[in-house]
Amino acid sequence: MTVTRNKHFLYLTLACLVAAACTQKPEALPKFMVTNDLNMDRSFETVEIELKDITPEGETLDTSKTYTIIDVETKEEQVSQVSDTDGDGTPDVLLFQPEIKANSTKTYEVVPKEDQFHKDTIPSCYSRFVPERTDDYAWENNRVAFRTYGPVAQKMIEENVPGGTLSSGIDAWLKRVDYPIINRWYKKELETEGTYHEDTGEGLDNFHVGSSRGVGGIAVKVDTTYSFSKNFTKWKTLETGPIRTSFWLDYAPWTAGDQTISERKYISLDYGSNLSKFVVEVTGTDTVSVGLTSHEKDGEISTQVDQGWVSYWEPHGDSEIGTGIVAPKGAMIGYENYLTNKTDESNLYAHFGLEAGKVTYYAGFGWKKSGQFNTQEDWNGYLKDFATKINNPLKVSKL
Incomplete structure (x- = not known):
């Protein structure tokens, strides 16, 4: 009888945990809007997003992952790079190059993913x-x-x-x-x-x-x-x-x-x-x-x-x-x-x-x-x- 009650309690606890997990949404990373004020289309221009603006306050960068950029409208992944701009050994910005028409804006979201870069590959830059x-x-x-x-x-x-x-x-x-x-x-x-x-x-x-x-x-x-x-x-x-x-x-x-x-x-x-x-x-x-x-x-x-x-x-x-x-x-x-x-x-x-x-x-x-x-x-x-x-x-x- 005791064993049955313990099993029932265990199943109920697991069910509650699963239900809670399903109803809780993971904290969304912020979105960013990029604006082109010029009367010319823009491409091959590097935009920098501060990593402190995309990681939860008080947390440090997860070095096992890389952050990528998604075009909110097209859902296309943008080529990106985590960069150490001040040379102190710690990455501080996320780089990418949006393509934006003259006098227009685009919205992007940041998504973490496993680092798939092959270390033996010579990069473009x-x-x-x-x-x-x-x-x-x-x-x-x-x-x-x-x-x-x-x-x-x-x-x-x-x-x-x-x-x-x-x-x-x-x-x-x-x-x-x-x-x-x-x-x-x-x-x-x-x-x-x-x-x-x-x-x-x-x-x-x-x-x-x-x-x-x-x-x-x-x-x-x-x-x-x-x-x-x-x-x-x-x-x-x-x-x-x-x-x-x-x-x-x-x-x-x-x-x-x-x-x-x-x-x-x-x-x-x-x-x-x-x-x-x-x-x-x-x-x-x-x-x-x-x-x-x-x-x-x-x-x-x-x-x-x-x-x-x-x-x-x-x-x-x-x-x-x-x-x-x-x-x-x-x-x-x-x-x-x-x-x-x-x-x-x-x-x-x-x-x-x-x-x-x-x-x-x-x-x-x-x-x-x-x-x-x-x-x-x-x-x-x-x-x-x-x-x-x-x-x-x-x-x-x-x-």
Whole structure:
């Protein structure tokens, strides 16, 4: 009799628990509205949602899960990435890239799911230190690729060892495929009879940097002379993923006139963008200049300082290439087309004032042979629209 009563009590308790569970709805994660105020359709622009706004108050991020974004209307899952934007080792935002028509809004909801990312997969937005090729640092997305040079390459030049590079300029790798090529090209150069200096269908490295500023290196002008750092001395990869890769580079102190300059670059590259974002911390000066190499000095310059962009379009091998710098409104204060007979020192410079010891700008390129831009007008139109968008970002509001 006692056993029967205990069983009955157990069944009743379980039934009540099940009923309670069925009637309780799990706490819903908030929805977010994204607004496009411009009279142009928007895509390939990264939106950031603060993780503290999507996790219950007092709780920390569940690292066994990843958060994804769902379009409320279409129910389609958006590509997203959890990101550590301040580099403290803790993710703080969720990134995604909505497609929104001109003057319209869209609503999205956040949904947690098991992390299905394969760790051995090279993401679309990728960067790494490359010790097998001296000590480059290289980065890329689905449209462009870049690299710059480390202390071993500098030491080789200083000690007259063949194969070194002395430059803090930014090199452009001219890819014309949308998949990652950094590892493929280094392997091709170092482990096969092929070379990344020849285009066999994916693109090539034939963009000369030397001691120039390449595509977005900085300099400090004192009187009529531009001075700049040597190779980076330290590096740290912050993230790679489907939406963004980011990292920082440190440089040894350098001099401009009687000023001692310190420099640290935070660089990021988002999916779909031809321009890397640079946030450069600088001490020892109130102004810096960001350069685009002029190569053979046969290119065409376009400048719209009041809109925040400068452009250089030039013949390049069997094609043409455009390079450009874009800045938030008011950050760019002038420009100079600096031409000299000194090797690699001719650059189109955009001038910037520092704000709280920092300067923020975007720099990159468009290669005609990639099929992305066919004319100088196409490239300049891209820079103009890019400037408009960064000065009028998509607005995110929690519902």
